[in-house]
Amino acid sequence: MRFVENPVGKKIAMSVTGFLLLAFLFIHLIGNSTIYLGPDGINTYAKGLHSLPPVVWTFRIVMLIIFALHIYFGIKVTLENRQAKPNGYAISKNINSTLSSRTMIWTGLIVLAFVVYHLLHFTLQVTQPHFITSKNLDYLGRPDVFKMIVLSFQRIGITLIYAIGLLSLMLHLTHGIQSLMQTVGLNNERFMPKFRLFGLIIAVFLLVAYLSIPTVVLTGVLKA
Ligand code: HEM
Known part of the structure; x- marks a missing residue:
């Protein structure tokens, strides 16, 4: 516990948990992309996912712990930085600060709110009680996840709530990925602009890929 109480330990904890959350985003994106195969694609995927409850629940608990640790250390580091530099103006004048780095705590909290909403929406399905997948089955008797998403x-x-959540996630990842690379030792001043660009490219890729789903539905390209 001593290790994570010192500044370097906290940075490492943020990076490891951040990396695992980033890996989750790619895995989740691959799963979500099965929607482009139509109802058969995503409904088969969702049914397969839920066919092994012990695996699903172990994964959920591990992810929850990782997410909680990331938030805990994120808040702690922010509060400690504010105590060390009480003059907010001095922070924003820092030559290395960007919109993304200055707003980490806020974009992080918006992403947290988004994830809570998203779980209530698609996992617990309490925000739209008129369409529960366990009661709305497709022609093969599978929960109709495709229809739930499209409706x-x-x-x-x-779609607007998702767009706000995903934009905040993009801003958060832009600085997060760059910071992660610095923590693992890639903190060469000469390459810093390249790390920034790398973070930006990954973040924009995830934004476009995730946002493509609400966009194709809202524009009528994908219909139920
Ligand atoms: C357009 C974007 C997205 C779509 C269409 C989508 C779709 C879904 C669906 C359908 C589920 C329920 C899976 C099931 O129980 O069968 C789910 C669960 C989940 N999503 Fe997303 N998602 C999106 C974006 C995101 C983002 C950006 C995050 C993280 C920041 C995220 C995090 C989660 C988590 C943590 C779960 C719970 C996983 C579980 O139940 O085990 N999702 N998502």
Whole structure:
């Protein structure tokens, strides 16, 4: 416990948990992309995912712990940095600071709020009680996850919530990925702009890929 109480330990804890959350985003994106194969694609995927409850629950608990640790250390590091530099103006004048780095705590909290909403929406399905996948089965008797997603994103308000959450995630990742590379020792001043660009490319890729789903639904390209 001593290790994670010192500044370097905290940075390492943030990086390891951040990296695992980033890996989750890529895995989740691959799963979500099966929607482009139509109802058969995503409904088969969702059914397969839920066919092994012990694996699903172990994964969920591990992810929850990782997410909680990331938030805990994120808040701690932010509070400690503020105590060390009480003059906020001095921080924003820092030559290395960017919009993404200055807003980490805020974009992080918006992503947290988004994840809570997202779980209530698609996992617990309490925000749209009129369409519960366990009661709405497709022609093969599988929970109709495809229809749930399409009916949701046809509503502009829901798509807007996702757009805000995903934009905040993009800003958060832009600095997060660069910071992660510095922590693992890639903190060469000469290459810093390249690390920034790398973080930006990954973040924009994830934004475009995730946002493509609500967009194709809202524009009527994907219909239920
Ligand atoms: C357009 C974007 C997204 C779509 C269509 C989508 C879709 C889904 C669906 C359908 C589920 C329920 C899976 C099931 O129980 O069968 C789910 C769960 C989940 N999603 Fe997303 N998702 C999106 C973006 C995100 C983002 C950006 C994050 C993280 C920041 C995220 C994190 C999660 C988590 C943590 C779960 C719970 C996993 C579980 O139940 O084990 N999702 N998502």
